Amino acid sequence: MSSSTELTEKKVFLLKSLDGVIFEVEESVAVxxxxxxxxxxxxxxxxxxxxYNVTSEILALVIEYCKHHAETCSGGTSxxxxxEDLKTFDNEFMNVDENILLELCSAADYLDIKSLFELTxxxxxxxxxxxxxxxxxxxxxxxxxxxxVEEKAVRKEFAWAFK
Amino acid sequence: MGKKNQKKKLKLKKLKNKKKKxxxxxxxxxxxxxxxxxxxxxxxxxxxxDILQRLGIxxxxxxxxxxxxxxxxxxxxxxxxxxxxMKNLGRYHLFSYLDTRCRLAVDRSEGQLxxxxxxxxxxxxxxQYISERSSQLRCLRLGxxxxxxxxxxxxxxxxxxxxxxxxxxxxxxxxxxxxxxGRSCPKLRxxxxxxxxxxxxxxxxxxxxxxxxxxxxxxxxxxxxGNNMTNxxxxxxxxxxxxxxxxxxxxxxxxxxxxxxxxxITQKIKDFKRPDDSMEDCEWDPEIFDCDxxxxxxxxxxxxxxxxxxxxxxxxDYLHYSGxxxxxxxxxxxxxxxx
Numbered sequence: 156m157s158s159s160t161e162l163t164e165k166k167v168f169l170l171k172s173l174d175g176v177i178f179e180v181e182e183s184v185a186v187x188x189x190x191x192x193x194x195x196x197x198x199x200x201x202x203x204x205x206x207y208n209v210t211s212e213i214l215a216l217v218i219e220y221c222k223h224h225a226e227t228c229s230g231g232t233s234x235x236x237x238x239e240d241l242k243t244f245d246n247e248f249m250n251v252d253e254n255i256l257l258e259l260c261s262a263a264d265y266l267d268i269k270s271l272f273e274l275t276x277x278x279x280x281x282x283x284x285x286x287x288x289x290x291x292x293x294x295x296x297x298x299x300x301x302x303x304v305e306e307k308a309v310r311k312e313f314a315w316a317f318k
Numbered sequence: 319m320g321k322k323n324q325k326k327k328l329k330l331k332k333l334k335n336k337k338k339k340x341x342x343x344x345x346x347x348x349x350x351x352x353x354x355x356x357x358x359x360x361x362x363x364x365x366x367x368d369i370l371q372r373l374g375i376x377x378x379x380x381x382x383x384x385x386x387x388x389x390x391x392x393x394x395x396x397x398x399x400x401x402x403x404m405k406n407l408g409r410y411h412l413f414s415y416l417d418t419r420c421r422l423a424v425d426r427s428e429g430q431l432x433x434x435x436x437x438x439x440x441x442x443x444x445x446q447y448i449s450e451r452s453s454q455l456r457c458l459r460l461g462x463x464x465x466x467x468x469x470x471x472x473x474x475x476x477x478x479x480x481x482x483x484x485x486x487x488x489x490x491x492x493x494x495x496x497x498x499x500g501r502s503c504p505k506l507r508x509x510x511x512x513x514x515x516x517x518x519x520x521x522x523x524x525x526x527x528x529x530x531x532x533x534x535x536x537x538x539x540x541x542x543x544g545n546n547m548t549n550x551x552x553x554x555x556x557x558x559x560x561x562x563x564x565x566x567x568x569x570x571x572x573x574x575x576x577x578x579x580x581x582x583i584t585q586k587i588k589d590f591k592r593p594d595d596s597m598e599d600c601e602w603d604p605e606i607f608d609c610d611x612x613x614x615x616x617x618x619x620x621x622x623x624x625x626x627x628x629x630x631x632x633x634x635d636y637l638h639y640s641g642x643x644x645x646x647x648x649x650x651x652x653x654x655x656x657x
Contacts, residue, residue: 257358264365276365280372288384295358297386309384 168195169203170218176211177203178218183225188217189267208265213258220248220271249278253294256282288313359388367392375404375423399427402434405461413439424448433457440489442470449477459485459510460492468494475502485510487602493526500533508539512602515546516569527551531558541566543602548572549579556582566591568600 168185170178185195191204206214223244227237249256260275283291288309292299301309358366370382370392383393392398402423407416416439424431424447431452436444440463448455455478460466472495475481481503486492487510500506511526527547530540531554538561545551545567552573556562565587567573573593575583583590597603 254357257361260365260369261361264362276369277372279369283369283382284373284377286381288381291381291385297358297389299385300387301384313380313384 171203171205172211172214174211184221187221209262213262396428396430400430400432405435405437435459437461441465445474449474457483460489461487464490467491471495472498475499483508487512496529497533510541512543514544516544516571519571521546522548524551528554531555539564544569564589568595
């Protein structure tokens with residue numbers, strides 16, 4: 156039946172990354188990207204949606220995340236099992252290097268995926284926590300741009316944090 | 319249905335060479351050139367703020383804000399300081415040091431402070447300092463504080479006209495301030511008073527209950543744990559606080575619910591916790607303070623404000639702990655060391 160074909164077609168969307176790679180995703184994945192929800196709901200998402208701030212490497216990860224979350228939530232398992240499953244998945248998913256983590260965070264912010272944004276922010280914060288200033292600078296490649304005088308004052312006041 | 323399922327199982331495909339279709343894209347402005355690899359500083363400022371905010375007051379003040387000028391500027395923004403959480407810090411620092419840091423955080427909030435949590439080191443002076451600078455405060459929680467007075471609390475409360483939530487967990491002398499606080503904070507919806515009165519059930523005292531009934535008519539949630547009130551006090555609360563939805567009187571061992579009063583509560587209160595209900599899920603369990611003669615001694619000690627909670631480890635012999643004394647996240651509950 157033509158109407159059902161149309162319905163099935165509507166379930167798939169094409170997302171184009173910054174570097175021109177196109178990903179095919181189901182509606183359950185696409186709607187998690189709040190930034191394009193309106194386009195999807197308004198049926199303006201054809202033939203594909205360009206996501207300018209996200210590279211294909213990161214977009215692939217984002218889609219993997221959304222797909223797993225969509226499947227787990229609609230899988231018919233009990234809420235507790237689904238929660239456990241998502242927790243395990245999230246933990247493993249966050250096991251990437253700091254730069255990827257930053258890009259994922261940035262992408263989650265841009266694409267407006269709240270749960271992924273929360274997850275990446277929490278993970279980044281946990282990486283900074285209890286680290287010295289020097290370690291944090293090194294880990295995230297942040298340049299020390301304080302003037303000599305400022306730096307001296309900081310080192311004096313927070314000597315322990317530089318150890 | 320078959321088709322749908324099939325689609326669901328489809329692996330994600332990378333479809334290349336779709337440039338022709340790009341021209342027809344209705345939602346597509348021209349793509350800009352790729353950005354450089356994003357080090358932290360490429361993140362929008364508010365995202366950096368969101369992340370750094372999760373670090374807590376000490377990591378912000380002593381580490382994050384000294385990493386670079388961008389982070390420092392983010393850390394100086396008043397919006398970063400709307401919530402000041404100084405729970406569980408006693409064991410790392412001297413009280414005087416905590417006091418200084420707390421004041422600095424309050425200064426940084428520039429009047430935007432909405433929630434503050436202080437364990438152990440609060441004093442009348444500190445509360446006054448906060449009170450004079452935080453008229454937007456909605457939630458105040460003090461835990462294990464022995465250096466505040468009823469007058470100090472009453473005075474400070476005058477600066478919190480919007481206060482909605484107030485929690486006193488083992489705060490010595492706070493009882494004397496209840497009525498005045500109630501009057502100064504007409505928007506109060508949630509009040510907790512957790513004590514260890516159950517250790518002395520022979521003492522009957524309705525003063526707290528009567529003060530609450532008289533001055534806090536807007537309460538929706540009341541947790542009165544380990545209090546020595548009797549049925550008379552409880553009756554007064556029911557009459558004085560008609561909006562109550564949650565009433566938690568666990569460990570209030572002088573109340574008798576077998577008669578009319580018990581019935582009335584069950585009919586009226588949606589969420590009622592009885593004196594002998596389990597304390598397992600209780601965030602404010604007074605038993606964790608379990609004050610024996612030792613802690614009376616600690617409290618009278620003039621040294622109390624001078625040494626950090628580290629020192630409590632020396633008194634391990636007096637601790638009788640069980641699994642429930644640990645936070646759900648695996649951390650050690652700070653109150654515990656007040657034994």
